[in-house]
Amino acid sequence: MQVLKLGLPKGSLEKATIELFEKAGWLIKPAARNYFPKIDDPELDCSICRPQEMSRYIEGGMLDAGITGKDWTEENESEAVIVADLIYSKVSNKPTRWVIAVAGDSEIRSIEDLQGKRVATELVNVTRRFFASRNIAVDIEFSWGATEAKVVSGLADAIVEVTETESTIRAHGLRIIHELMESNTQLIANKDAWNDPWKRQKIENISLLLQGALRADRIVGLKMNVENTNLDQLVSILPSLNAPTIAPLYQSTWFSVETVVSEDIVRDLIPRLIARGAEGIIEYPLNKVI
Ligand SMILES: Nc1ncnc2c1ncn2[C@@H]1O[C@H](COP(=O)(O)OP(=O)(O)OP(=O)(O)O)[C@@H](O)[C@H]1O
Numbered sequence: 709m710q711v712l713k714l715g716l717p718k719g720s721l722e723k724a725t726i727e728l729f730e731k732a733g734w735l736i737k738p739a740a741r742n743y744f745p746k747i748d749d750p751e752l753d754c755s756i757c758r759p760q761e762m763s764r765y766i767e768g769g770m771l772d773a774g775i776t777g778k779d780w781t782e783e784n785e786s787e788a789v790i791v792a793d794l795i796y797s798k799v800s801n802k803p804t805r806w807v808i809a810v811a812g813d814s815e816i817r818s819i820e821d822l823q824g825k826r827v828a829t830e831l832v833n834v835t836r837r838f839f840a841s842r843n844i845a846v847d848i849e850f851s852w853g854a855t856e857a858k859v860v861s862g863l864a865d866a867i868v869e870v871t872e873t874e875s876t877i878r879a880h881g882l883r884i885i886h887e888l889m890e891s892n893t894q895l896i897a898n899k900d901a902w903n904d905p906w907k908r909q910k911i912e913n914i915s916l917l918l919q920g921a922l923r924a925d926r927i928v929g930l931k932m933n934v935e936n937t938n939l940d941q942l943v944s945i946l947p948s949l950n951a952p953t954i955a956p957l958y959q960s961t962w963f964s965v966e967t968v969v970s971e972d973i974v975r976d977l978i979p980r981l982i983a984r985g986a987e988g989i990i991e992y993p994l995n996k997v998i
C-alpha cells in the first residue's frame with residue numbers, strides 16, 4: 709500500500725489543525741511526548757514538525773506534504789507546491805499579519821526613521837529583504853521569542869512580529885508603524901510527490917476536504933415549513949449560498965424550505981422568518997461545504 713508522509717504543525721497551529729482534520733473526516737490522536745500521532749487512515753503517515761522547518765523538509769522530500777504558515781515558507785525561500793490556502797490561525801479564521809512595531813512613546817514614526825536602528829525578529833530573512841528593497845540600513849537581530857518585550861526594555865528599537873488579535877501588541881503598549889506582510893496557513897507539497905499520480909490524488913483529496921470543512925465553519929443549515937400563501941415573501945428574505953431548496957409537504961398546502969446561511973445572522977433572521985409565517989424552524993451545524 710502507498711503511504712503519504714504528512715507534516716502537521718507543532719505549536720500555535722497544532723490544535724486548530726487537528727480540529728480541522730477531524731471536521732474533514734480524519735481522527736488524529738496525539739500521543740503524549742510523541743511526535744508521531746496516530747491517524748485513522750492507513751494511507752497517511754503523520755509527523756509533528758515545527759512550522760518554521762516544515763517547508764524545508766517538504767522541499768527535501770522527507771515529507772510529501774504538510775500544513776504550515778506562508779510566512780515560514782517565504783522565510784526559508786523553499787521550493788514547494790502551494791496546494792491550498794487554508795485561512796485559519798490560532799484563534800480566528802483570519803490571516804495573520806507581520807508588522808513593524810515600536811514602543812508607544814518612541815520617536816520613530818515611519819520605516820525611514822529606522823535607518824541605523826536595531827530591529828529584533830524571528831523572521832530574519834523576510835525582514836532583511838524588506839529593508840533592503842526600501843534601501844533602509846537596519847541592524848537585524850534574530851529573536852528567540854518574547855519579541856514584544858524587547859522594545860519595552862530597550863533591547864531593540866523596533867520589532868517585526870506576527871499578530872493575530874493585536875492583544876499582545878496592546879498589552880505591551882506598542883505602536884504599529886507598518887505592515888510587512890499577511891500570512892495564512894497553507895497546505896504545501898513536495899514537487900516530486902505532486903508529480904506522482906497516487907500522491908497527488910491523495911493530497912488533492914485532503915485539500916478538498918479541508919477546504920470544505922473550513923467553508924462549513926460558522927455557517928449553518930436552516931430548515932422550516934411555510935404555507936403556500938406565505939412562500940414568496942419568506943423566500944425573498946432568505947440569504948442563501950445557492951437558491952434555497954423548496955419541497956412540497958405530502959398532501960398539504962405547506963412547503964419545506966431549506967437553506968445554508970452564515971451563523972452570525974441567524975439570531976436576526978429567525979424572528980423575521982416567524983413574522984413571515986415560518987413554523988417548525990430547525991438550525992443544524994454543518995461539517996463540510998464542498
Ligand atoms: N497568534 C499567533 N501567533 C503566532 N503565530 C500565529 C498566530 N496565529 C497564527 N500563527 C501562525 O502560526 C505559524 C507558527 O507560528 P510561530 O512561528 O509563532 O510558531 P509557534 O507554533 O507559535 O511556536 P513558538 O512557540 O515558537 O512561537 C506561523 O505561520 C504564524 O503565522
Ligand SMILES: O=P(O)(O)OC[C@H]1O[C@H](OP(=O)(O)OP(=O)(O)O)[C@H](O)[C@@H]1O
Nearest residue numbers: 720853854870871872873874875876877
Ligand atoms: O496578536 P495576538 O493574537 O496577541 O498574537 C500574537 C502573539 O502570538 C504569538 O505568540 P505565541 O502564542 O505563538 O507564543 P510564543 O510567544 O510562544 O510565540 C506571537 O509571537 C505574538 O506574541
Ligand SMILES: [Mg+2]
Nearest residue numbers: 719720853870
Ligand atoms: Mg509563536
